[in-house]
Amino acid sequence: EAEARARRLADPYPLPVSWRGADADLAEVTAGPAGRDGEIGAVFADRVPGRRLLVPGAPGSGKTLLLVRLLLALIENRTAGDPVPVLFPLASWDPTAVDLRAWMERKLVQDHAELGAAAPGEYGDATLAGMLLERRRVLPVLDGFDELPPEMGGLALHLITEAWPYGCGLVLSSRPAEYRAALRPRTGVPARLTGMAGIHLEPLGADDVADYLLRGAGGHGAPAATRWAPVVAVLGTDAPVARALGSPLMVSLARTVYNPRPGEVEGELPDPAELLRCPARRAVESHLLDAFVDAAYRPRRERPCPWTPGQARHALRFLARHMERGADGAAEVAWWKLGQAVPGALPQVLAGVLLGVLGWLVEGAIMEVIQLFAPQVPSPTRWEERGGLGVVAAGICGGLAGGLAAGMAITLLCVAAVAPDVPAALVLHRLADGGSLALVGVIISGFAFGSRTAVRRPADWDWRLPVTGCAAAICYALCFGNACGTVSALLYGLMAAAVGRDGVGADPACPVARVRWHWSPRGVSRGLLGGLLLGGSILMEGLLADVLSGGDARMYIAPADPVAAGWAALQVGAVFAVACLLVNGLRTVPVDLGVCVEGRALLANDRRTLGTCVLTAAVLGAVVIGTQGWCATVWGSTGVWGGAATEGRHWAYAVGLVPSLLTGLAIGIRQSAWSRYAVARGYLALRAKVPFDLMAFLADAHEHHGVLRRTGAVYQFRHIELQHRLAGPDLRP
Incomplete structure (x- = not known):
């Protein structure tokens, strides 16, 4: 009834659709003589053996209209024990990814959330929807077989036959040409729906x-x-x-x-x-x-619309073209897939800028607070030296592109902090830090992800990584006038090329439901190994400090004293090891799209999951890194990351909050679909492709204008011909 209202099928009254028997090459049985209009219920009950009906018809011939009327008639005349007819639009089914039974179960739960509950114990782990399908208590009315990609027709027909064999009631609609093509695939054994009766829709009188x-x-x-x-x-x-x-x-x-x-x-x-x-x-x-x-979208006095017809047409045209070109072939609008319409590196660069700026602000603010409440700190906060941890977090989240973007953003902030007197050494210093620490983020990703840490052969290296290390080493040499920093920069470049993982990888297939712990002995070992290797480079810098500096009293990377260098290496190694362990352990669980039925709820839950990542990482990281920093100030006589040793050693926990907070944010951005949606929405709105409040626009097009229909958390065009027309003649199948 809701579908009939949305399509205005009874406004002013249902169109009288007539039919004749289908051609013999399409159906094995013709469903009796010609008929029309409300007779479809009686025809199906009395003249269709086995309750298996094929409804071929030309585009726009009224196939869906007739199926809705058939469905309503079957429900009205249904007796106890009869299967319940359910309309399933096939446009969103991907036969290469999921079988028909599993897809139908998901669609049932999307439209009727209560069917997602567990079935009685004798049915195992099945849901109520799965139990109903297994016991044939559902009569599937499959609409729009022709809306599947042409190359999938033969496979789809085979899967339908397999899931709903002879003896099981079934209704299927399609254009004749597409159905004939599926009956005669170019390769493989042709499939055929056995026992199908057929009617062919006629033009209106x-x-x-x-x-x-x-x-x-x-x-x-x-x-x-x-x-x-x-x-x-x-x-x-x-x-x-x-x-x-x-x-x-x-x-x-x-x-x-x-x-x-x-x-x-x-x-x-x-x-x-x-x-x-x-x-x-x-x-x-x-x-x-x-x-x-x-x-x-004509203006209505009773309900003003925030979008003009021109704006709506422009946005719908973009969405139609995006759906036609969709990477997964599904003719649907899903907010978590909108990131496919954005240039690949843009989310990484924007995440890098965000994390870099936040890292600079948080580091500087923490140092200011410590100086305010711990006046024994010997020197004021130097804002032009802040932000390194933000670059590491950006490298974890956005790979080399994200890390370098963060480095450039921090360089600009540091230059602004000392303007107008900007020494060239400061710019070189910050650029060197940006390249070096971006590589650290790439290395942490390599140690944290994957079943094992594989060492690549030089032939398989991404040569942008060692080149970045060399560039950072050159900047360090020009900045200090010696070799300080060059060892760690070169080692980071080689290590990133050998074991690092650059970038976020593929977009999340769907929103996330929650965060779970993913600890394993192998993952913990990889995290500790990553911290050990990264800290070892600092120790090597410290042990070679006198040689590298040429006797210059100014050290940057590590102190020359062996004990102090060891504590500095332990501190840096602990920070990076914790980052490795958090990235490895905080994994998100994809949401079951068959359970949640509303896109806004998925969006809000995905945002909450990002917050959970940040909070969890901040608490755990601050405790571990803060404890290590406290020990360093007690026994090592060295400063905590970013600050000097103080008598108020509890401030080590505040300093430890900085890397853990940024790491948690990097993890959340990397694994959440909402972050990509936020970038895509802003990018497309700035280019005037879609309204900024896209979710409201989609809901309005569905609820008040009849252009879209909503199935679960996704939207489809109510008429596939309208989608093809908006997409443009050049994209028409």
């Missing part, structure tokens, strides 16, 4: 079309109805408009475009006579499809 359009305009003699006189005069002839209006889809579009709604004046609407100027049937159909969106 001229009298039926005239009565329907005139009734929708207020009835014979009404001012709005008289506007149809030139069109009605040619119905039943060979005129292009007459042949086009033989399709129920085109008639319903014509009613929407030219007939007034309550409160509208017919003088404000286009004249139906303009259809007579179209030279061919295809031109009439294109004209009605083009005019439909403008008509659906």
